[in-house]
Amino acid sequence: MKNKKRFRNEYSELTVSQLFAISRGVAVRKGSNRCFYCLGWCGDNNPAREYVKDSFTGHDSVGGGAWVCDGCVEAMRSKADIVLLDGENRHGQRVWAYSWVVEKNRSRAATKRHRKQLLDICVSPPSLPIAIVLSDSGKKHYLYRSRLAWDATEMIVSLEGELICYKPLDLLSAVALCTEVVSVVGKPALSTRLGMERLAMIAAVRGQDVVDKWMDLEGRPLARLAAWIVPGKAECCDEIETKNER
Numbered sequence: 001m002k003n004k005k006r007f008r009n010e011y012s013e014l015t016v017s018q019l020f021a022i023s024r025g026v027a028v029r030k031g032s033n034r035c036f037y038c039l040g041w042c043g044d045n046n047p048a049r050e051y052v053k054d055s056f057t058g059h060d061s062v063g064g065g066a067w068v069c070d071g072c073v074e075a076m077r078s079k080a081d082i083v084l085l086d087g088e089n090r091h092g093q094r095v096w097a098y099s100w101v102v103e104k105n106r107s108r109a110a111t112k113r114h115r116k117q118l119l120d121i122c123v124s125p126p127s128l129p130i131a132i133v134l135s136d137s138g139k140k141h142y143l144y145r146s147r148l149a150w151d152a153t154e155m156i157v158s159l160e161g162e163l164i165c166y167k168p169l170d171l172l173s174a175v176a177l178c179t180e181v182v183s184v185v186g187k188p189a190l191s192t193r194l195g196m197e198r199l200a201m202i203a204a205v206r207g208q209d210v211v212d213k214w215m216d217l218e219g220r221p222l223a224r225l226a227a228w229i230v231p232g233k234a235e236c237c238d239e240i241e242t243k244n245e246r
């Protein structure tokens with residue numbers, strides 16, 4: 001318990017970018033300035049005028065200011081050596097092109113083919129604090145605007161920049177429900193609210209109970225997270241078949 005408290009103190013002021021850099025062996029220098037991007041404490045080593053590109057458009061997502069922290073410099077690298085969740089090493093990669101699982105001693109990248117592993121981590125984080133940063137488009141920087149989760153029972157993830165809080169059991173239920181829905185109407189259908197025709201299809205195949213539950217969940221942040229995590233229609237059908245065979 002004593003250790004836990006000390007640990008929290010040591011890390012509690014770090015932002016996701018800074019933990020990301022530390023986990024990759026970068027010395028993150030502290031100071032009395034706030035980082036332009038993540039608002040973490042930083043020195044006057046990296047001037048914003050040099051490190052913030054003219055093409056940067058996310059001004060509504062940053063703190064502003066004159067300096068960029070060492071964490072954000074690392075988190076925005078365009079040629080980084082990275083390790084994926086399955087252990088694959090890749091060289092010269094754009095950090096923002098991937099989803100990330102950031103822990104104290106390691107930061108692992110993920111692509112859409114790691115959805116299953118990402119779900120496991122979202123439900124049962126291997127260590128705390130942790131940042132789970134899910135990127136759908138791979139086109140924007142999301143590490144600096146994400147949050148660390150400190151409590152495995154009250155988790156937070158970032159999905160394409162949206163911060164979503166959830167309880168792991170609720171996510172599991174939402175994913176199971178979403179799997180049933182996608183097995184009938186496919187994943188692209190979930191980009192908007194389902195119309196009567198699709199709801200009737202789901203009721204015919206999976207039962208009215210699934211429709212009622214989905215209408216309750218639809219539109220909520222947890223539904224967006226579940227919809228992102230579930231695989232495509234064919235795989236959802238397979239998963240349900242396998243479950244029913246057991």
Ligand SMILES: [Zn+2]
Nearest residue numbers: 035038069072
């Ligand atoms: Zn920063």
